[in-house]
Amino acid sequence: MKKIKRRSPIACIAAAGGTALIALVVQSLSAQASASAGESRASFAREQADTEVASGYERQADDGRPNSLERAGELECNRCHSTIVEEWSTTTHAMAWVDPHYQKALSKKRRPESCHGCHSPKPLHLGDMSSKPIPRPKLPEEWHFGVSSNSCHLGPGGLILGPGGHGHEAHAGKQGRSFTPEGRNDLCSACHRTTIGPVIGVAKDFELAGKAEKGQSCVGCHMTVEFRSSAVDPELGPSPERVGRSHRINGPLDNEFLSEAFGLSAEHQAGKTILRIRNEAGHRVPGLTSRSFEFAAVALDGEGSELGRGELYVDSRSFIPVDGAASIELDGKAAQVQITADHNAPGVDRPIRFLERIIELP
Numbered sequence: 001m002k003k004i005k006r007r008s009p010i011a012c013i014a015a016a017g018g019t020a021l022i023a024l025v026v027q028s029l030s031a032q033a034s035a036s037a038g039e040s041r042a043s044f045a046r047e048q049a050d051t052e053v054a055s056g057y058e059r060q061a062d063d064g065r066p067n068s069l070e071r072a073g074e075l076e077c078n079r080c081h082s083t084i085v086e087e088w089s090t091t092t093h094a095m096a097w098v099d100p101h102y103q104k105a106l107s108k109k110r111r112p113e114s115c116h117g118c119h120s121p122k123p124l125h126l127g128d129m130s131s132k133p134i135p136r137p138k139l140p141e142e143w144h145f146g147v148s149s150n151s152c153h154l155g156p157g158g159l160i161l162g163p164g165g166h167g168h169e170a171h172a173g174k175q176g177r178s179f180t181p182e183g184r185n186d187l188c189s190a191c192h193r194t195t196i197g198p199v200i201g202v203a204k205d206f207e208l209a210g211k212a213e214k215g216q217s218c219v220g221c222h223m224t225v226e227f228r229s230s231a232v233d234p235e236l237g238p239s240p241e242r243v244g245r246s247h248r249i250n251g252p253l254d255n256e257f258l259s260e261a262f263g264l265s266a267e268h269q270a271g272k273t274i275l276r277i278r279n280e281a282g283h284r285v286p287g288l289t290s291r292s293f294e295f296a297a298v299a300l301d302g303e304g305s306e307l308g309r310g311e312l313y314v315d316s317r318s319f320i321p322v323d324g325a326a327s328i329e330l331d332g333k334a335a336q337v338q339i340t341a342d343h344n345a346p347g348v349d350r351p352i353r354f355l356e357r358i359i360e361l362p
Contacts, residue, residue, distance in 0.1 A: 061253060063347035064101060069094040069146070077149045080170060080231040087248035088149070096120065096146030101347055105197055118191040120146060123154040125161055125176060129190045152187050164242065168231065181215075188218040198290045198346070202283035205322040211282050221282065222250050252291065253345060255354040261285060266337045266359045273299050273334040273361070276327050277312065279320040289316040290346040299334035307332030336360055 072078065072089035088094050096102070096119040106112045116135035120143035124133060135143070141150060153176075155161040161176030177183040185206070193203035206218070223245035229238035250257040262285075263278035275297050279285055286292060292315035299307040308331030320326050330337065337359045342351035 061345060061348045061350075061352050063253065063345055065095050065099055065347070069098065069144075071144065075145065075149065080168075080233050081149075082232070083228075084230065084247045085149075087246055091247070091249045092251060093147035093249065094145070097143045098146065109197075115196065116143070118147075118194060119143075121151045121191070123150050124152060124187055124190050125155040125178070129178070129186045132194060133190055147191075163244070166239070168233075168239070169236070170233065184217045184219065185212050192218075198288050200284065200287050200289065200316060202287040205283035209282075209322045211322075216282060218282075219245060223247070224250065252286075252343065253352075255343075255352065258343060259341070259355040262341070262355070264339060264357055264359060266334070266361055268333045268361065271333060273307075273330040273332060273337060274327055275310070275330065275337055275339065275359075276325050277320070278325045279322060282322060284319045284321050285314065286316060286319060288346060291315070292344040294342045294344065294351065295328065296340050297328050297330060298338045299330040299332055300336045300338065301332065302335040304336075307334055334361055 068086075068089040072085055072094065073082075075085060078085040092099070102115075102119060106115060109115065113135070117133040120135050121133040122136040127134060136151075141148060153160050153162060155174065155176060158172065159174045160171045161174055161179065163175065163179035165173050165175030167173035178186040185203070189203040189207065193201045193207070195201040195204075203218075206212070206216075211217075226244050226246050227241060228244065229241050230244050231239040233239075252258045252261075261279070261281035263280045264275065265278070266273055266275045268274075277295060292313065295312040295314070297310050299309070301307055310328035310330050312326055312328050314320055314326065339355065339357045339359065340353065341355035343354050344351055
């Protein structure tokens with residue numbers, strides 16, 4: 001199977017003119033002028049060893065959710081689309097109803113039904129996507145299956161809607177507006193513009209920033225482009241290969257993907273070194289009240305001696321807005337800045353190291 005390289009958020013969510021930067025400046029710790037080059041580098045190496053760095057586009061920490069949805073193979077679409085169903089079965093969409101964190105929160109709500117529409121939605125093309133989704137009946141498709149293929153692809157009259165509108169003996173097909181450039185964010189925004197409980201409606205950020213008008217999309221970052229056959233009929237064989245998207249949706253527990261949401265740069269100003277952390281995610285970060293990030297920076301001179309340290313904590317109260325930036329101020333004119341970042345993820349009992357970067361300065 002040939003894969004087309006995924007565009008990173010840096011490319012697909014580039015900051016546009018009129019960017020409003022915020023300055024969350026954190027004063028660095030006092031310089032350790034007496035530290036030798038060997039001591040500084042050894043200290044940095046020890047710090048890196050404290051947290052293992054994982055890589056690859058998959059969930060890299062146990063957050064209390066199953067690795068994949070049980071009974072995913074029971075879905076009718078699995079007969080021909082087993083690869084896509086397998087991808088989907090590992091996602092937050094598949095786990096939307098069975099997620100133990102969701103179920104725990106649901107048990108404490110006075111009106112739990114207010115959450116059902118996004119965690120077990122009626123096919124979105126059968127309603128008004130500008131309104132809050134409504135839950136589907138418990139049968140024929142159980143709530144167990146969360147945000148399913150029918151939620152996103154089933155249209156009026158049993159049509160299966162997609163980007164190409166390719167029909168088949170198994171079902172009729174048609175191109176849906178929500179799979180065209182004009183409407184390609186409608187499906188995602190239907191649920192993700194809602195702010196409720198720990199969930200922040202980040203799609204509103206995307207919309208208010210005019211990202212769609214700039215040619216950007218949710219799937220452009222979160223669904224990797226693939227060139228493959230999208231269906232394999234047990235009797236007729238595979239469909240023609242064409243460009244599509246993986247349904248193994250990239251999210252913040254994919255370390256490499258998360259790291260690409262932050263653009264890093266450094267410069268000298270008035271005898272100091274300023275590290276800037278730009279939000280290139282297309283919406284505020286983080287998108288949950290229970291998620292946070294911790295950035296740490298070490299400034300070194302040309303000999304490798306430490307000049308200063310600084311930290312930045314980012315959570316839902318001190319978030320970095322869409323197209324915005326935060327800064328860490330470091331003592332001295334550094335020749336090199338070493339940066340690490342940890343992710344405090346809901347349900348994970350330890351910080352996850354998702355970023356290690358070195359910036360060289362003239």
